[in-house]
Amino acid sequence: MKILVCITNVPDTTAKISFIDGDTKFNKTGVQYICGPYDDYALSRAVELKEQHGGTVTVLNVGEAESEQVIRKCLAIGADDAIRVNTEPTDSYFVAEQIAHIASQENYDLILMGRESIDFNSGVVHGLVGEMLGIPSLSPVMKLEIDGGVAKMTREIEGGKEDVEASLPLVLGCQEPIAEWKIPNMRGIMSARTKPLKVVEPVGSGLTITEKYALPAPKGAVKMIPAEEAEKLIDLLKNEAKVL
Amino acid sequence: MSVLVFAELDNGLIKKSSLEAIYYGSEVAKAKGSSVTVLAIGESSNEALAIAGKYGATKVLWASDARLNIASIQAYSSVLAEAVNATSAEFVILSKSSLGDAVSARVSAKLKASIVSNVVDLPDFSSGVTVKRSIYTGKAFATVALTSDKKVIAIKKNAVNVVEGDGSASVENFAPALNDADFAVKVTGTHKASGQVSLPEADLVVSAGRGLKGPENWGIVEDLANALGAATACSKPVSDLDWRPHHEHVGQTGIKVSPNLYIACGISGAIQHLAGVNSSKVIVVINKDPEAPFFKAADYGIIGDVFDVLPRLTKAIQASK
Ligand SMILES: Cc1cc2nc3c(=O)[nH]c(=O)nc-3n(C[C@H](O)[C@H](O)[C@H](O)COP(=O)(O)OP(=O)(O)OC[C@H]3O[C@@H](n4cnc5c(N)ncnc54)[C@H](O)[C@@H]3O)c2cc1C
Ligand SMILES: Cc1cc2nc3c(=O)[nH]c(=O)nc-3n(C[C@H](O)[C@H](O)[C@H](O)COP(=O)(O)OP(=O)(O)OC[C@H]3O[C@@H](n4cnc5c(N)ncnc54)[C@H](O)[C@@H]3O)c2cc1C
Numbered sequence A: 001m002k003i004l005v006c007i008t009n010v011p012d013t014t015a016k017i018s019f020i021d022g023d024t025k026f027n028k029t030g031v032q033y034i035c036g037p038y039d040d041y042a043l044s045r046a047v048e049l050k051e052q053h054g055g056t057v058t059v060l061n062v063g064e065a066e067s068e069q070v071i072r073k074c075l076a077i078g079a080d081d082a083i084r085v086n087t088e089p090t091d092s093y094f095v096a097e098q099i100a101h102i103a104s105q106e107n108y109d110l111i112l113m114g115r116e117s118i119d120f121n122s123g124v125v126h127g128l129v130g131e132m133l134g135i136p137s138l139s140p141v142m143k144l145e146i147d148g149g150v151a152k153m154t155r156e157i158e159g160g161k162e163d164v165e166a167s168l169p170l171v172l173g174c175q176e177p178i179a180e181w182k183i184p185n186m187r188g189i190m191s192a193r194t195k196p197l198k199v200v201e202p203v204g205s206g207l208t209i210t211e212k213y214a215l216p217a218p219k220g221a222v223k224m225i226p227a228e229e230a231e232k233l234i235d236l237l238k239n240e241a242k243v244l
Numbered sequence B: 001m002s003v004l005v006f007a008e009l010d011n012g013l014i015k016k017s018s019l020e021a022i023y024y025g026s027e028v029a030k031a032k033g034s035s036v037t038v039l040a041i042g043e044s045s046n047e048a049l050a051i052a053g054k055y056g057a058t059k060v061l062w063a064s065d066a067r068l069n070i071a072s073i074q075a076y077s078s079v080l081a082e083a084v085n086a087t088s089a090e091f092v093i094l095s096k097s098s099l100g101d102a103v104s105a106r107v108s109a110k111l112k113a114s115i116v117s118n119v120v121d122l123p124d125f126s127s128g129v130t131v132k133r134s135i136y137t138g139k140a141f142a143t144v145a146l147t148s149d150k151k152v153i154a155i156k157k158n159a160v161n162v163v164e165g166d167g168s169a170s171v172e173n174f175a176p177a178l179n180d181a182d183f184a185v186k187v188t189g190t191h192k193a194s195g196q197v198s199l200p201e202a203d204l205v206v207s208a209g210r211g212l213k214g215p216e217n218w219g220i221v222e223d224l225a226n227a228l229g230a231a232t233a234c235s236k237p238v239s240d241l242d243w244r245p246h247h248e249h250v251g252q253t254g255i256k257v258s259p260n261l262y263i264a265c266g267i268s269g270a271i272q273h274l275a276g277v278n279s280s281k282v283i284v285v286i287n288k289d290p291e292a293p294f295f296k297a298a299d300y301g302i303i304g305d306v307f308d309v310l311p312r313l314t315k316a317i318q319a320s321k
Helices: A037-053 A065-077 A092-103 A125-133 A186-192 A232-239 B016-032 B046-055 B073-087 B098-111 B219-228 B236-240 B271-277 B293-297 B306-320
Strands: A002-006 A009-011 A033-035 A056-063 A081-086 A110-114 A137-147 A150-157 A160-167 A170-174 A197-200 A208-214 B002-007 B036-041 B059-063 B089-095 B114-119 B130-135 B140-146 B151-155 B170-173 B186-192 B204-208 B231-234 B261-265 B282-287 B300-303
Touching: A002 A037, A002 A092, A009 A065, A033 A037, A033 A065, A037 A056, A037 A065, A037 A110, A037 A137, A037 A170, A056 A065, A056 A092, A065 A081, A065 A186, A065 A197, A081 A092, A092 A125, A092 B098, A092 B114, A110 A125, A125 A137, A125 A170, A125 B073, A125 B098, A137 A160, A137 B098, A150 A170, A208 B114, A208 B130, A232 B282, A232 B300, A232 B306, B002 B016, B002 B073, B002 B098, B016 B036, B016 B046, B016 B089, B016 B151, B036 B046, B036 B073, B046 B059, B046 B170, B059 B073, B073 B089, B073 B098, B089 B098, B098 B114, B098 B151, B114 B140, B204 B219, B219 B231, B219 B261, B219 B306, B231 B236, B261 B306, B271 B293, B282 B293, B282 B306
Parallel strands: A002 A056, A002 A110, A056 A081, A081 A197, A110 A170, A137 A170, B002 B036, B002 B089, B036 B059, B059 B170, B089 B151, B114 B151, B204 B231, B204 B261, B261 B282, B282 B300
Antiparallel strands: A009 A033, A137 A150, A150 A160, A160 B186, A208 B140, B114 B130, B130 B140
């Protein structure tokens, strides 16, 4: 089985977000980058499937050279090789075009992604890639088993879950509990250094332009209500905040 | 240059979030001097769909082929793309949801349309078309220009203040060509809690964390939610421990909610939890630890024991009705 796992290089979940150059650029100073947590689930499941069924796992990132630290970590976790499309990933459509372009050159049985990136949170790249390749896309997938050429999955829906089946190839957006996050071991880290990482140039161009960033207005001071008078909260929510 | 809104149905009725999308669409149409058509797919009725008129739509296209009764991402995307072509729509508006994400993405790829998700405000037409979207899980915003001829906009809850009118929309049958290949994914089972307020749609949310000590104590959370007519939610460890189902987990790695009121009970307020709830209009925090970080993100706070405070709040709401 040939699996392609698409990963994002994103600020750590605890990163402080700020902008520079007149609010036109993300301020990378002091920010720790990680592999997107949902992408981590996708990668972990891919490595498990490879252990069960054989095959290869290729990691793909659309990003600049600074992504390579995170790509190496994915190789250490168990991917066999990696591809980096050398460009700033500025638009969902543009990113999907790169992924579809790479995927169309090989016959991948599965293209696994995260449910959403944790920086731009769109949750659309899997659908875009599925349509560009003319194959089904499903997200968020919480359970994935492969039986012959068929994937048996559980997908989260509003207020519950649904069981679905489809023939490979497929594009899937993954979320917990599809697999346990894997931590690289020493052997993995050593071998990751020599695994192939191919750098290719992008195709096409995006359909949106991000012009400016802004931070939310700071929150006003919290109004404390003594526990003995907790009932007063209801009155405040009704008459002051007007949300009841 | 019209506007097409994709409306999701729930038990034959247009979902609340989709009514908001219709209203948003009507505001876009107003600004562009054009009109809004709604596309509804699946089982419904003329009366249920005519409601779209109250939110500014003039026409509803209803694709009621029985094969579409179970939501199929690919088939719905094909139907929507066909409706876009039939109405020569420039804008496709929908509300962000798991179906909406998938359908909007596939339609964008079919039409080579600019796609922007998590949009929080009406577009600005002063130079081209730009929208404000939420990024970094609610920790920031970006202003984005849509440069393609066709534009797909997926809105976040509360992107627009809905004002109901008294219009009525005409409902027309829409019979698109259906393609077998679009039904390749088979749904083999559905497990859905019924009769509960849907969390992503809810205006009021009561959420609880590890401070509740165990699943057997959720009665006080549910009582408060029931008294308010609110949805219930929880922190990640609570769903990891299987105290509550996974679809109630909110935060960075769970559902993102933006209700009018979010009441957090026994939740410490870790940054990953806040990421999923920080766009709520009003946040109430109930925690016994005065140092709990959540108080910094709250509008109202009570330092107290949930086992004492929650039942008293429930009583106070019941008494005030
Ligand atoms: C310096 C920098 C600047 C950026 N500027 C912008 C900007 O201006 N506008 C903008 O929209 N985005 C920008 N991003 C890109 C952003 O990180 C997203 O990766 C990309 O835009 C897709 O976001 P999305 O929300 O559509 O992804 P989603 O649809 O939420 O992602 C779903 C899944 O698709 C896959 N995926 C997404 N992005 C990539 C990728 N780059 N490589 C491989 N797989 C991927 C992952 O598996 C992910 O979990 C920038 C990133 C960096 C590092
Ligand atoms: C990559 C990553 C992603 C994550 N994503 C998420 C996410 O999406 N959502 C999420 O929620 N978390 C997420 N987390 C976990 C997050 O960091 C916290 O661990 C988690 O939110 C804590 O949950 P909690 O507040 O329920 O529990 P705790 O932190 O244990 O807090 C319990 C609180 O209850 C209070 N308490 C105890 N007893 C009482 C009582 N009787 N009355 C009143 N108050 C009481 C305590 O004072 C305490 O503040 C993520 C973490 C990581 C690393």
